[in-house]
Amino acid sequence: MARVVVDVMLKPEILDPQGQAVQRALPRLGFEGIADVRQGKRFELDVEGPVDEAALARIHEMAETFLANTVIEDFVVKVEEA
């Protein structure tokens, strides 16, 4: 079964308080030198059948209508090598 990954990130101009909270915690834990953190979502889709152009187009449509809200989020679709 092939795996397709959809990475969803808040658009750069959208405030990400969750990422900021993580970033602020880092120095407390001894991890210095991280200027910014933004938190996103990763979907791993195990696809039945071949991941051809048509399958990818469907996944793109799925990401655009459901997995991501394109008002606030960007997404990237990647096929993971087996």
Added chain:
Amino acid sequence: MTTRIGVVTFPGTLDDQDALRAARVAGAEPVSLWHRDKDLKQVDAVVLAGGFSYGDYLRAGAISRFSPVMETIIEQAKAGMPVLGICNGFQILTEAHLLPGAMLRNNHLHFICRDQKLRVENANTAWTLDYEQGQEISVPLKNMDGRYVADERTLDELEAEGRVAFRYLDMNPNGSLRDIAGITNAAGNVVGLMPHPEHAVEPLIGTGGTDGLGFFTSILKKLVNA
């Protein structure tokens, strides 16, 4: 004929009973609607109530937006049927693109619950006719994902067209851009807001006032005059 106000119950909806009660207190006939039915039981208006439909998994309102009942509601809303989205209902309306923008986690990352002062910025929507332009009201607010965002162009457009229906007063409880608490579509039949008018319709509960009742009496007035 009595005006029928439908209230949708999704799995995880919490405030449907309060919304039904508010409709009854205002003098309407409350009608329960189920998220898996496409049928709206011939209601005259629909309320999408607060709660955490589908656990807010993925994004608040994102999964409910694809419920069978929403297919009919989206179609009817576009045809002019009045729809009010409160809290989770507002989130569903933005996810359904019946209202512009999106709702995100509060900027302070905490759940918030308080009596919230609002200014009615648009008293001409189907749900605000019984208020005065600029009137200040107090209703409960309780949410985790209440931060309204939209791009600058959309915000400017909303302001220019008077579609910011409610603004937070005294404090901005969640980081919503331009203190926006609620908006309307261009036609004025679809309204969404984060605070909860349905919890402020009787003196015994909520804020102790009845500032929220106007939403439900407005829709009666609107439908009677329609």
